[in-house]
Amino acid sequence: MIAGYLSFLLIGLTLLIGPIKSWLPGRWTAACLSIRRDVGIWAGLTGILHVCLVLILFEGEPKLYMISDTRPDQTGGWLRLFLYAPPESGVWPIPNWSFTGxxxxxxxxxxxxxxxxxxxxSGRAEKWLGSSAWKRLHLANPWLFLLVLFHGLIYIQSIKGEPHSFSDLLVFAVVVWFVRSLSFGRTVLKRRW
Structure with a gap:
């Protein structure tokens, strides 16, 4: 979970660097963009680490205490993260639409x-995709942040375990939203005047 939290924080930081860059003198632009790219890469690496650790844990030992689903589980390993095979369904598992699923x-x-x-x-990928397609893809970063936020909030609600609470994620999400909104408002006012 630490890797997941760290990835969430780093994704949020990538969303904060843009507004912060707009408040700094122009000579800082290149440095901020480089830092944002590096932070984004670290967010990706910690996200991969989080997923790998979850998959390893669900393959066997140690058993996770946080999964409190009372339904019998007939699927094995990491597939039970997504599928549920009730006894009456025979062999065909069905999607796990529980809170955790x-x-x-x-x-x-x-x-x-x-x-x-x-x-x-990377710069190479940006050239390969073309600037317009690359930018459209990377404009999905706020959506990534929201997906990770809701993923985390649902997990916190489903495990109901201390020391985790909604405020762990929501306070940071509100800060990101506030700073980005403030920067957007400032940019709109600048362009109108």
Missing amino acids: VANYLGAIAFILLLALLCTS
């Missing part, structure tokens, strides 16, 4: 988006 689906979508952003975080 929905969090896992959100996490999987976020992971795919995170991989796309990570794989295209």
Whole structure:
């Protein structure tokens, strides 16, 4: 979970660097963009670490105390993150639409988006994709942040375990939203005057 929290924080920082850059003198632009790219790469690497550790833990030992689903589980390993095979269904597992299952689906979508952003975080990828397509892809970063936020909030609600609480994620999300909104408002006012 630490790797997941760290990835969430780093994704949020990438969203904060843009507004902060706009408040600094122009000579800082190149440095801020370089820092944002590096922070984004670290966000991707910690996100991959989080997913790898979760998959390893769900393959066997140690047993996770946080999964409190009372339904019998007939699927094995990490597949039970996404599938549920009730006894009456025979062999065909069905999607896990429990609270935790929905969090896992959100996490999987976020992971795919995170991989796309990570794989295209170089100047070479930007040239290969073209500036317009690359920018459209990287404008998905706020959506990634929201997916990870909801993934985390649902997990916190489903495990109901201390020391985790909604405020762990929500306070940071509100700060990111506030700074970005403030920067947006400042930019709009600047352009109107």
